[in-house]
Amino acid sequence: MSPLKDNSIFSWTYESVANTLGGPEWLAYGLGAMAVIMVVVNGFLLIGTIFTWMERKVVSRFQSRVGPNRVGPFGILQAIADAVKLLFQEDIVPRRADRLLFNAAPIVMLAPSLLALAVIPFGSGSYVADINIAVLYVVGMSGIASLAVLMAGYSSGNKLALLGSMRAVAMLLSYEIPLVMALLGITILAGSMSMVDIIEAQSVPFLLVSPLGALIFLIAMSAELNRPPFDVTEAESELVGGYLTEYSGMKFGVFYLAEFSNVVLAGALFAILFLDGWEWAVLPSHLWFLIKVFGFLFVASWVRATLPRMRIDHILAFAWKYLFPLSLVNVVALAMETIAWPDPSPVQLWMMIAINWGIAFTAIPLMSLVTNLGTPARAGQRVVQTEEVN
């Protein structure tokens, strides 16, 4: 339950404080725990910062541009230069703002994603806590971000910020359901909600076993992260900057950092739940984990560079009419397979994989035929109707 005591950083700090300096036990315990938290949080934020540079670079290559290339080799220090710029910017608070909530919102945005790190295993044996409800815990933490969005939108005292935050929260709440359903499928397959158990249960990566679940997770996650094609909250053409409109300086910087670190967190989740976490051959486990996370991050940048933004009503309709039924199909199929083969042999596992891919390839086109979302014909009918009303 508590691997903290087995952690080498923890035990080194603990012993050096307790034995060498002769401090009391609680001080050694506290400092040891602090050392672990420092390493985990700063390492995570560092990867988030690297991702801001990586995404700018990748997206610019997709658009035949060069991207940041002035600060440091290949522009890798660009993120630091940006942070310094933001630090020296004037801290503007609108006169109509609710000052306390306005200042607290960035903290409420960043804190949950750092708290969620507690249950993420970064390599074999290196995690802060292995609790038996880890998956649910991460979802609970990401739910708090919607509060931060509402706080930011309301406290800015700006119509567009308020509208942006309302849209964002409607979207976050809608996409939380398919996301949780996709995670439920994984929980059924692994028979546990602990991250370590889930990784150990994957004799074949769950990406192969549950392709539909992985797809639903990817789509719902990019909505939860406010990333294109779901970035209506920051739809520049409609809402200026959504709930971020009034933010400047380092407060904006914290929002920006939280946004990018959340993508890294999502990548870590995807690597754990669908790509067998740290496990693979030859290379050390931490390196494999990083490679998988950066693979996810590259796909995320790819999606950002490729897909155009969706309209808010289409986004909500897509969540409720398309993704939600599809996620139900996924959960029912996985539950039935788990009942049929509670402890699958390799042959049964491959049969399961074949069935699930079959379900995915029939359910996805079938659902798009049934739901008929935003097809040209329907959009045309809408236009005719509104003209008649006018």
Next chain:
Amino acid sequence: MENAFKEFAFWSLAVVTVLGAFGVVRTHNMFRAALLLVVSFVGVAGIFALVNAEFLAVVQLLVYAGGVAVLVIFAAMITSNVTESNSSTRAQPFAVLVSLLLLSALVFSVVQAEWSLLPDVLPEPLAAVFVDTPAAIGRLLLDQFLLPFEIAGVLLLAAVIGALSLVRER
């Protein structure tokens, strides 16, 4: 040392919970009141976690802080005069009466209940619950409490159908 830490954690969580709840009724800004409600919910989740009910703690966060509170805030934002309402109304004496009745009922049941401490070494069915709470809760829901579980499901289905019929395009 562990006990001292638990004591400290309990009291700080209790203070946060009660102060948050007090703030909900005292502050005049409805938006801030809703956020203070979240603070109170988080405090309760912390107390759940402190007594080894991690599943309840996370569900408390997920359902109350993530779901109920956001709905409350939505409702508060749609009402007019968010910042200056919460004024006195004619129903105030009645509200005071109801709250006092509720408080006395709660205090009465807490005082009257026979609280028994669990033994240090737990008997077999209980020990399993503390190791794997979600599985134990799931088994109880689908076994001993199947009927209430199904009734709750039917109730939710009725609510969904009601919501759909309200927003149906005509």
